[in-house]
Amino acid sequence: MPNIDGLEFLEAVQQNFDEMPFILLTGAGNESVASKAISQGVSDYISKQQAQEQFPTLVNRITRAVEASELRQEVREKRKLYRTLVEQTDEGICITHDDEIVFVNSQFSSLTGHNQSTLAGAEITAVFGLTGASIERPTACSSVSRQVSEATVKLPDEAGNAQTYQISAKRLQIAGQSVVVWSFRGMTASNRRREQLQRERDLSQAVVDILARSSTHQSVEHSFCTEVIEHHGFQLAWVGEIQQDGQLGIQTSESADGTEAYLDCIEPLLADERQGTAPPSMWALRSDEPQFLDDLSQLPETSWQAAALEEGLRSVAAVPLINHGIAYGVFCVCTTEPATLDAEAKQLLEKLADALADAIADKKRAAALTSRQITEVSFRVGCDQFYLNDIVRGDAEDSYETIVVESVVQSADSVTEFLRVDGPDPERLTGQIAAHETVESVTVEDNCAATHLEVEVAGRTLGGMLQELGVRLEQIIVENDAAEATVQMPVERDQEAVLDRLGQQYDIESMTALTNKTVQPHTTSPQPLETADLTEKQRQALETALEAGYFDQPRGNSANEIAEMLGVSHSTLLQHLRTAQRKIFTKMADQTRH
Template identity: 30%
Template sequence: MSGDEQLEVLLIEDNPGDARLIEEMLRDAGDLRRRVEGDAASAGGSRIHHETRLSDGLDRLNETGADVLLLDLGLPESTGLETLERVLDATEFVPIVVLTGLRDEGVGIEAVERGAQDYLVKDEVTSDLLVRSIHHAIERNRQERERARRLQQLEALNRLNRVSQDITHAVITTDTREDLERTVCERLVASDAYRFAWIGEVNRSTDEVTPRVSAGVEEGYLDEVTVTLDRESEPEGPGAKAVRTKSVQVVQNLQTDPEFEPWRERAIARDYGSAAAVPIVHEDLFYGILAVYAESPDAFSEPEVEVLGRLGDVIGHAITAVERRDALVSDAALEIEFAVRGAAQELVGLTSDGDAYIDVETVVRSDEGVVAYGRADGVAEGEFRDALERTDAADDFRFLSSDGDELGFELVTDAATSLVTAVATHGGQISSATIADGEFRFVVGFPRGRDKRQLVELVEEHCPGATPRAQRTVQRDDADVETATSVIEDRLTEKQRSAVETAVFAGFFDWPRTSTGEDVADRLGVSPATFTQHLRAAERKLFEALFRDESAEEESAPWTPLESDSGADSASDSGSASDSGSASDSGSASDSSSASDSD
């Protein structure tokens, strides 16, 4: 009821005299609406509708509704509390004031206990008493509706929270991304809050959302409906808008909302009343949308929409976790090479004549930023030092070795922290970087099967000067990856193995140490310097086998051109999460600590 509408009063009374008396009292009450709702209400007056039969009264309620119902319990076709029960069964949240005779006051009290807001004894009613009773009935009804609304919201939030817990559990128990997504849809529908749920991903080649999994009352709906991202082809629906805005989009009434026009007929045929489209996002990667359909209109309250948004984040995080887990056991990875413009120009200039190059072999994250280890060939030490001191790309550096024209170096930079962190967050790593022939290039490895276009956009966002140039698939055969045992047996000399074994079992690596280097050397019958030499050689061979897997290079496919537009299409490398993988965590700072504890 808006501010300028009249108060609609429905009177169901078969006695003409009683009906006329009630109507006169309401007319004498003046501005009934203001008296009922208080001074804040506009002067809208009241309108009385009188019906003599219960069936006619119920028909009017269904057609036009009412703000309050005055109900006589003694009607020709229904008497007593049966009359009230029939009204309660046929209506929802309509405030009812029961009219009784002198001898039926007990019935009036029981009527209130069963759902009426108030009762009046006809022979004792006055104009003020009638207005006060109507006011109380409307107010109590409003409070009941608010309590019911809050209870419904609480139940919905509890359901969604349980679904979130189930998804967290599903990360552990499901094997693939598809199984995880199917669990989400089935769990949402099983809660009885929704009739239908589906998850789809964006097909970049067609600019459409392609369904992956679904659950609930579908009956061919997804076969008949196309969610396109082309805003010129048809009205932008909630799914397309969720993709564009990366926020939850809701249609509270599918029968009236113009944005749902192309799909309205099909949705109504399946008893869908409202819908929500939830983006599935984690960090900077967009995985798709979750679409949820409820039977009733206005089913998605503001708190529920907020929880659905968090649910989309949970699903995105769960998909990332599944893909990272798969990456650890997969035998293949996608590598993309990027050229960088405008970065480290002082270092790039050293290689412009084609006689020198700078090769970064590994990149490690640390508390200070990013630490890069590499070698420079064909560059004089003084010239290289001067370039490093002038460039903004190096916050700190030191030379580790010098062998003729080749310099081993360690470089600390904060400029690449954002890129390295973003790549690692999505299961990837910076495999290498090279400055040669006046150009700076680096290679990023990701688990195969990811959306290549999104990966390229991720790198370009955190490294604005980067342009994709080439791609290849790296195969890692389990037989070619050496285990620690095989390294000890095949690469270590007898003296190196003795030094390592004695150090381990003598407690040299414990903290605090139970044996010093001198103690171990004495046990081996060698000098401390000799022990340190054998230990360092063994450690180097072990860690080289772990971090420099040269066999992967031998099994790699050749580089193929990859342009920033055409090469970013995910169609050629699309696949299930179970087929993707790269040892995504092998380059993390926590796994790349130095051997300082062995000194």
């Protein structure tokens, strides 16, 4: 080449084709030329003296140079495509190696409010409280320092304000090194609603599962504590129950990290009812209102607060457990991070407390029906307090008619009461019952010596309320001046609380008996239940309802759905079921008495 050497030609080519592979074939075969050529970016170097003897080698080197150039071009194009996708995605992308941030896209910076330049080289744990190790042991947690593989979290922006994100993380091997790729997505209102609905569905299913596998109220309480520790990010959960002496006692607890020592410190303080010094559990119990304390370090110093801070606890929530007006205790949770009890967390805890109170009440009602140590109580209710008093009182003063409520079945919106009518003209009294404004239907039982009625009443009745309160109804005798109820309660039941709750709704005129009894267990084997007196339609309705889960909680099928299966009306199905239940309950009661 006249007036130009190989290196000068390389420089001219690179001005327009900087990625083109270039092999320098030169007669000046010395190390100085070779070094300069390589520094200018030649793909390979070979001397002319060797070339004539090494044509196969030259062809091989040309082939390798072209292949290497094509590979580099493919890598460049893929890298360009990757960066285009990463920069154009709506998601914030962050890559960490050993928890050090090595790359963030511009969307990550916009989404989190952190500048890209300040994030490069920073520890993700220091900035966001996240750690690469966390994706190997994922936990749903409501605090800033959390362990996630895929979750909805609150993290601080550059100004320190908490923002909500959906985060997923995946560990990858790149060039022999382990990195974690984090994907951040901002939470829109619709996303938040979907997340909330999903959490509510998960919570409902968890509650159903707990109730299905728990046989006592103690096991229910333990399962609820475990639920909030394992799935809702709290570090300590406990249930306090009101004891027979009216004081609050710690019934069960669960801890994620050994913070239960706090309970040892506060248990002696649970009798303290002073608003300024009592623990939050006592505030909730005495006010019947939830107590949410988001940062204990900001409160005036007290014994319980010092004990909590010493164990590393920063937030406390206490929600009273109340069912049908009766307080059973309090449900408490704690976290090791402040500012974790937002509106969402408060709503979750209140729903859990409602479900827990219902479950405790149900289990205690079941225990009341099987308890051997009982207290039998009789009391009189004023004549204007009960719908059946209206009917008996409306008769002539010289009549000697009495209505006896023998049993009650409570449903969501009505009460079915099974009555016996005594008097000279039971048909007239039956008509008066049917005509009462609160009565929806009356069915006269067949094959009974006395007049027995199945009465469906809208709203609340005395018998229905007694069942709600978890006491066993012996009978209610209704005469023209009052109704006298006889009930049985297990001795461990808070009888004063039950009677106080009744007194809020009904005017209890007098307590005529208060007797402790021991119910003797059966010494003979129970007789098989006879169902021969059920009609074919009653038996079919009962068997179908059982198979379809009508009596389960929650119901597997509604009454309307079962009626459709049988090809009958809704009211006809309910009549068959109630009559069958009445006959079976009567037979069971007869077997118990004999």
